[in-house]
Amino acid sequence: MIRIALRMLIGDRMKYIGLVAGLAFAALLITQQGSIFAGYTLRSGSWIRDTAQADLWIMDPQVSFTEDRKAMLDSSLLRVRGIEGIEWAVPMYKAYVQCRLQDGTRVIVRLVGIDDATLTGGPPLMLEGTLDALKQDRGVLVDGIDVDDGLRLDHASDAEGPRALRVGDRLDINEHETVVVGIYGRTTEFFWDPVIYTTYSRALRMAPPERKQLTFVLAKVKRGFDAQEVAARITASTGLRADTSDQFEQRSMDYILSKTGILVNFGITIGLGFVIGVLISGQLLYNFILENQRAFAAMKAMGADNWMLLRMVFAQVLLAAFVGFGIGVGVAAASGAVFEGTKLAFMMAWQVPVFGGLAILVCSLLAALISIQRVLRLEPAIVFKG
Amino acid sequence: MSSVAIERALAVRCRALTKTYGAGVNAVQALRGIDLDVLQGEMSLLVGPSGCGKTTLISLIAGILDRSGGECEVLGQDLARLGDRERAAWRGRNVGFVFQALNLVPTLTAAENVAIPLMILGARYDAALLRAGAMLERVGLGGRERSLPGSLSGGQQQRIAIARALVHEPRLVVCDEPTSALDHETGHKVMELLREVAAREDRALIVVTHDARIFSFADRIAHMDDGHVDRIETPTRS
Numbered sequence: 001m002i003r004i005a006l007r008m009l010i011g012d013r014m015k016y017i018g019l020v021a022g023l024a025f026a027a028l029l030i031t032q033q034g035s036i037f038a039g040y041t042l043r044s045g046s047w048i049r050d051t052a053q054a055d056l057w058i059m060d061p062q063v064s065f066t067e068d069r070k071a072m073l074d075s076s077l078l079r080v081r082g083i084e085g086i087e088w089a090v091p092m093y094k095a096y097v098q099c100r101l102q103d104g105t106r107v108i109v110r111l112v113g114i115d116d117a118t119l120t121g122g123p124p125l126m127l128e129g130t131l132d133a134l135k136q137d138r139g140v141l142v143d144g145i146d147v148d149d150g151l152r153l154d155h156a157s158d159a160e161g162p163r164a165l166r167v168g169d170r171l172d173i174n175e176h177e178t179v180v181v182g183i184y185g186r187t188t189e190f191f192w193d194p195v196i197y198t199t200y201s202r203a204l205r206m207a208p209p210e211r212k213q214l215t216f217v218l219a220k221v222k223r224g225f226d227a228q229e230v231a232a233r234i235t236a237s238t239g240l241r242a243d244t245s246d247q248f249e250q251r252s253m254d255y256i257l258s259k260t261g262i263l264v265n266f267g268i269t270i271g272l273g274f275v276i277g278v279l280i281s282g283q284l285l286y287n288f289i290l291e292n293q294r295a296f297a298a299m300k301a302m303g304a305d306n307w308m309l310l311r312m313v314f315a316q317v318l319l320a321a322f323v324g325f326g327i328g329v330g331v332a333a334a335s336g337a338v339f340e341g342t343k344l345a346f347m348m349a350w351q352v353p354v355f356g357g358l359a360i361l362v363c364s365l366l367a368a369l370i371s372i373q374r375v376l377r378l379e380p381a382i383v384f385k386g
Numbered sequence: 387m388s389s390v391a392i393e394r395a396l397a398v399r400c401r402a403l404t405k406t407y408g409a410g411v412n413a414v415q416a417l418r419g420i421d422l423d424v425l426q427g428e429m430s431l432l433v434g435p436s437g438c439g440k441t442t443l444i445s446l447i448a449g450i451l452d453r454s455g456g457e458c459e460v461l462g463q464d465l466a467r468l469g470d471r472e473r474a475a476w477r478g479r480n481v482g483f484v485f486q487a488l489n490l491v492p493t494l495t496a497a498e499n500v501a502i503p504l505m506i507l508g509a510r511y512d513a514a515l516l517r518a519g520a521m522l523e524r525v526g527l528g529g530r531e532r533s534l535p536g537s538l539s540g541g542q543q544q545r546i547a548i549a550r551a552l553v554h555e556p557r558l559v560v561c562d563e564p565t566s567a568l569d570h571e572t573g574h575k576v577m578e579l580l581r582e583v584a585a586r587e588d589r590a591l592i593v594v595t596h597d598a599r600i601f602s603f604a605d606r607i608a609h610m611d612d613g614h615v616d617r618i619e620t621p622t623r624s
Contacts, residue, residue, distance in 0.1 A: 003511045011493025298489035303478020303506045380450040384441045
């Protein structure tokens with residue numbers, strides 16, 4: 001009877017297409033928005049993942065995310081280096097500063113100062129020049145990926161049109177003249193302000209004077225030591241927070257989700273997709289049942305019990321859900337491919353289609369529940385009414 | 387009753403059968419004490435004016451309504467003793483239906499429509515379709531297995547409905563106004579077909595009808611009025 005049920009549904013082309021389209025639309029909304037949400041939340045940890053050399057991030061206990069500057073005393077670095085299990089520890093400066101390009105454009109940038117001696121904590125990829133070039137006088141590295149977000153010269157010269165910064169260009173950071181000595185590449189982040197790398201000592205010279213200036217300490221754990229145990233030892237000894245990269249990424253992501261409303265916004269869209277799916281598929285399935293109620297009643301008269309009819313309705317709705325989900329996820333994935341390389345964050349992790357599939361399953365089962373009442377209440381005696 | 391009829395086994399035995407819809411002041415008594423015997427191997431007609439209780443009576447006999455009082459044994463089974471699922475299974479095994487509105491599924495082929503009772507009984511799709519094809523052949527619709535009901539004439543649709551009622555070899559066939567939507571000639575052919583294909587020594591046919599043109603096909607006719615069987619006649623067939 002399952003095959004008969006499916007033939008009944010597929011044969012009614014308009015209802016079938018409507019039902020599949022409703023569920024496909026819901027699947028598209030849920031998985032596409034879910035993927036964009038996943039993409040954005042993943043971006044909140046991009047900078048941490050790009051700074052891959054460190055096992056531990058040591059910071060003030062009040063720091064909530066990557067851009068939260070609550071500086072520590074410089075002596076904190078030495079205290080961390082003294083902890084058992086630390087192989088090396090280097091300082092890092094990070095703060096928002098003012099930057100003026102040579103054509104006069106002013107931009108707020110994130111200035112990152114990395115260890116002068118080892119250059120640990122630098123960008124993951126050099127597009128032009130080398131990391132060592134930072135050792136040149138007044139040298140800075142600028143982002144070569146996201147040039148549209150500020151670090152571009154709109155009026156470089158009369159002969160040239162707008163262009164990205166090049167090696168050799170000059171820029172003022174907090175009234176300190178610097179020279180671009182390299183162009184780096186990075187993973188797109190949740191935060192959009194450009195990041196400029198320089199050495200730690202140069203960053204401190206350019207930064208506004210403060211008593212505390214050390215933003216992070218990056219540390220490597222000796223082989224044979226457990227990172228969590230070493231982190232706990234650092235906290236016990238210094239009072240500072242020591243996170244593994246994963247912990248810091250999770251903390252940053254949690255903070256962004258709790259403070260930005262991004263979760264609520266995407267949640268509403270995904271919820272709307274779910275509601276639309278239930279309403280459209282419920283309405284169409286209900287109409288389908290209504291139009292076929294005499295056929296179902298005739299089957300009841302001919303010996304089909306409620307359980308058999310329930311299985312038929314579930315089979316119909318599950319077929320529509322399966323096809324609709326496939327189409328919806330396919331279109332969502334295709335849209336992801338179309339937007340690849342743009343600023344749109346799109347990350348279809350395996351959890352997204354799994355969640356989307358479960359949502360569509362629940363959606364279709366709810367739609368079936370609405371309609372099933374009609375089938376269960378059907379009196380087979382109505383078949384004798386003309 | 388003829389002597390031949392007396393020798394035949396009883397397919398249906400109703401005594402003082404009553405059916406009341408609703409309760410209290412809204413109660414409507416549809417059947418007011420029906421006494422009726424239907425014999426196997428016979429075609430019995432239930433005739434009477436609209437609202438006289440014909441449809442209620444066949445609904446009770448076919449086991450799709452509960453009686454309010456009296457007795458009713460169908461094929462030796464008191465249906466009131468069966469639960470809903472058992473009764474549905476009993477109907478599936480023993481009763482074939484030809485509905486007035488036919489109730490064919492428009493999106494299924496003729497063979498699939500006919501195969502439904504077999505699949506309700508658990509037959510596999512392919513096997514059921516094979517038997518349905520053979521049944522369609524018997525009712526003169528060989529070669530139309532894959533046709534949709536909408537592409538067939540009224541008479542052909544009626545044949546599909548008859549094939550569906552008989553495909554699982556039921557011992558009781560209940561037909562509700564099988565000729566009401568057909569012209570005289572087609573109606574006549576349908577009744578001939580019913581008599582030819584459905585009539586069997588161990589099978590009873592009950593036909594509800596207004597159509598006096600088909601009275602001659604009956605072995606016995608129960609005339610109903612206002613919830614009673616007024617009289618039973620056994621016409622002499624030409």
